Amino acid sequence: MKIAVLIKQVPDTWEERRIDAATGLLDRAANDPVVDEITERALELALTVKDRDKSTEIVVVTMGPGEATKAVRKALSMGADSGIHILDDSLAGADLLLTASNLAAALRDIGADLFIAGNESTDGRAGMVPAMVAEHLGLPMLGSLVSAEIGSGKASGERQTEAGSQMVEAALPAMLTITERFPEARFPNFKGIMGAKRKPVATVPARGATPASRSRVLDVTERPPRSAGRKLIDDGSAAAGLVDFLAAQRLI
Amino acid sequence: MSDILVHIELTRSGHVGAAARGLLAAAARLGTPIALTVSDVPLATEAVARLGELGAVRVHAVTSDATQAILATPLVDALGAAVAAYAPAAVLLSGSADGREAAGRLAVRAGGVLLADVVDVAAHDGQIIAEHSVFGGSFTVHAVADGGLPIITVRQGAIDEQAPAAIPELLKADMPAPPGNQAAVLSFSPAPETSARPELRGAATVVSGGRGIGSEANFALVEQLADALGGAVGASRAAVDAGYIAQTAQVGQTGVTVAPQLYIALGISGAIQHRAGMQSSKTIVAINQDEDAPIFEVADLGIVGDVFTVVPQVIELLKNRT
Numbered sequence: 001m002k003i004a005v006l007i008k009q010v011p012d013t014w015e016e017r018r019i020d021a022a023t024g025l026l027d028r029a030a031n032d033p034v035v036d037e038i039t040e041r042a043l044e045l046a047l048t049v050k051d052r053d054k055s056t057e058i059v060v061v062t063m064g065p066g067e068a069t070k071a072v073r074k075a076l077s078m079g080a081d082s083g084i085h086i087l088d089d090s091l092a093g094a095d096l097l098l099t100a101s102n103l104a105a106a107l108r109d110i111g112a113d114l115f116i117a118g119n120e121s122t123d124g125r126a127g128m129v130p131a132m133v134a135e136h137l138g139l140p141m142l143g144s145l146v147s148a149e150i151g152s153g154k155a156s157g158e159r160q161t162e163a164g165s166q167m168v169e170a171a172l173p174a175m176l177t178i179t180e181r182f183p184e185a186r187f188p189n190f191k192g193i194m195g196a197k198r199k200p201v202a203t204v205p206a207r208g209a210t211p212a213s214r215s216r217v218l219d220v221t222e223r224p225p226r227s228a229g230r231k232l233i234d235d236g237s238a239a240a241g242l243v244d245f246l247a248a249q250r251l252i
Numbered sequence: 253m254s255d256i257l258v259h260i261e262l263t264r265s266g267h268v269g270a271a272a273r274g275l276l277a278a279a280a281r282l283g284t285p286i287a288l289t290v291s292d293v294p295l296a297t298e299a300v301a302r303l304g305e306l307g308a309v310r311v312h313a314v315t316s317d318a319t320q321a322i323l324a325t326p327l328v329d330a331l332g333a334a335v336a337a338y339a340p341a342a343v344l345l346s347g348s349a350d351g352r353e354a355a356g357r358l359a360v361r362a363g364g365v366l367l368a369d370v371v372d373v374a375a376h377d378g379q380i381i382a383e384h385s386v387f388g389g390s391f392t393v394h395a396v397a398d399g400g401l402p403i404i405t406v407r408q409g410a411i412d413e414q415a416p417a418a419i420p421e422l423l424k425a426d427m428p429a430p431p432g433n434q435a436a437v438l439s440f441s442p443a444p445e446t447s448a449r450p451e452l453r454g455a456a457t458v459v460s461g462g463r464g465i466g467s468e469a470n471f472a473l474v475e476q477l478a479d480a481l482g483g484a485v486g487a488s489r490a491a492v493d494a495g496y497i498a499q500t501a502q503v504g505q506t507g508v509t510v511a512p513q514l515y516i517a518l519g520i521s522g523a524i525q526h527r528a529g530m531q532s533s534k535t536i537v538a539i540n541q542d543e544d545a546p547i548f549e550v551a552d553l554g555i556v557g558d559v560f561t562v563v564p565q566v567i568e569l570l571k572n573r574t
């Protein structure tokens with residue numbers, strides 16, 4: 001089986017993230033880039049398939065600036081077999097449509113049986129790119145999964161929505177998106193890190209159709225940071241202090 | 253005025269879902285709200301009436317056998333047909349799992365422009381302006397769709413408003429099941445009804461518990477305080493991962509974003525990813541044993557103490573007040 005995993009490099013959520021007010025785009029210089037945790041878990045799911053069946057081939061695909069190569073290398077050191085990096089200056093600040101059309105163009109011809117992505121990224125949070133890629137490729141999608149079972153001709157799993165949970169299934173090829181309820185990804189080991197250097201990474205230019213229209217940012221405003229208020233050390237009277245505070249704020 | 257197509261999610265039993273009110277109110281600000289429903293049985297008369305109450309000027313009710321058995325595509329087909337029929341000025345959907353998938357697919361099919369996770373909308377000089385709240389509310393961004401059909405997903409609970417009522421015109425349509433390889437729904441189990449407790453999204457008061465609560469049994473303490481305040485129950489990711497409570501209660505970066513009047517954090521350290529989901533709250537109260545817990549940096553009132561000592565006392569005092 002051939003599995004394509006969509007990975008994304010994002011600003012580290014452990015630091016304050018910023019938007020450049022002038023461009024309306026992510027300020028990439030403000031943070032260390034890391035592989036989005038959910039996409040690492042998506043890769044982990046693919047790796048568990050490969051653990052069971054060594055003939056499984058895993059291709060990781062990303063679109064991003066030059067430094068996103070590091071994300072691909074990390075995925076290779078964890079156990080993926082090859083990478084595709086869509087790298088093109090014309091894609092800087094790409095919106096959802098342009099991103100999806102380019103990912104789909106890169107994925108169309110690789111002949112994967114299964115496509116796995118995170119349900120949403122920690123920076124954009126739109127949670128739509130996998131569905132859009134699925135639409136471009138004419139694939140069914142099992143989205144927002146909290147568990148998955150991958151067979152040779154089909155995939156199934158439990159899908160969590162606001163209304164409840166569904167058991168869902170699709171014949172392959174299909175797109176799956178997983179939530180952070182999936183297990184954490186493994187760490188690359190020394191052998192993996194050394195081996196990754198010899199694995200192929202194809203750097204490809206933009207090939208997706210450029211949509212006729214796009215979203216445009218009008219303005220960006222930053223909220224002033226919150227400051228700490230009063231602190232009570234509990235000496236037996238803190239509960240009363242809390243209730244008085246709520247009453248004074250007219251919250252009770 | 254131009255038409256605004258609004259997808260209305262129905263509950264399993266065919267009732268109008270909770271997101272409808274805010275979505276129709278948003279649509280009414282932009283133009284004439286047309287409610288689109290997709291169901292396997294004809295839309296009930298009372299659902300049509302309810303949509304009218306919430307401001308729908310027309311109800312476009314699609315029936316399709318496939319809606320319960322096939323994910324997303326029946327809805328995308330119905331939306332595509334309605335976009336062709338009405339040429340609306342915008343399409344509005346809830347930012348739910350289903351709404352997001354449908355919006356993404358529709359944008360590819362209909363060539364629209366996505367404005368995702370929107371917290372507010374306005375019309376200005378004939379243009380639709382979407383407001384986004386980014387990085388846990390640290391930034392407010394306004395955006396427009398240049399040249400294409402805006403397809404807007406609205407963050408759940410963000411718009412608390414009701415449009416003026418209308419007497420809706422009802423239009424019925426049938427749709428065949430989509431052909432080809434589809435994602436099938438084998439079974440469904442509804443989320444447990446959370447008694448009288450308010451929904452986390454949009455609640456005026458939220459009481460959340462973290463790893464410091466220690467166990468699923470202890471989590472009752474969080475629920476008791478929430479009930480004493482008439483609030484909703486939230487949690488940190490660590491509490492969800494530890495199985496104290498369902499993941500739908502997770503507040504934060506990868507959970508629900510809340511902005512209540514009052515947020516109380518119990519046994520939560522206040523990691524940056526948790527704060528991203530609650531730091532826009534009007535008033536924040538935190539109880540934590542660790543004086544240096546980062547949650548205190550954003551708390552209007554911080555109590556350094558043991559939740560198992562302080563919270564029962566607070567519940568007692570609240571009881572005595574009434």
Ligand SMILES: Cc1cc2nc3c(=O)[nH]c(=O)nc-3n(C[C@H](O)[C@H](O)[C@H](O)COP(=O)(O)OP(=O)(O)OC[C@H]3O[C@@H](n4cnc5c(N)ncnc54)[C@H](O)[C@@H]3O)c2cc1C
Nearest residue numbers: 462463464488489490504505506507519521525526541559
């Ligand atoms: C990509 C990514 C996304 C994430 N998304 C989210 C998210 O959406 N939401 C989220 O919450 N986290 C998220 N996290 C996880 C986040 O980093 C923290 O791990 C998590 O918020 C910690 O939860 P906690 O505060 O309950 O646990 P801890 O950090 O372990 O804190 C427990 C606190 O309880 C206190 N405590 C213990 N016992 C008591 C007692 N008896 N009385 C009073 N206080 C007590 C301790 O002092 C401590 O401060 C994310 C992380 C990543 C990397």
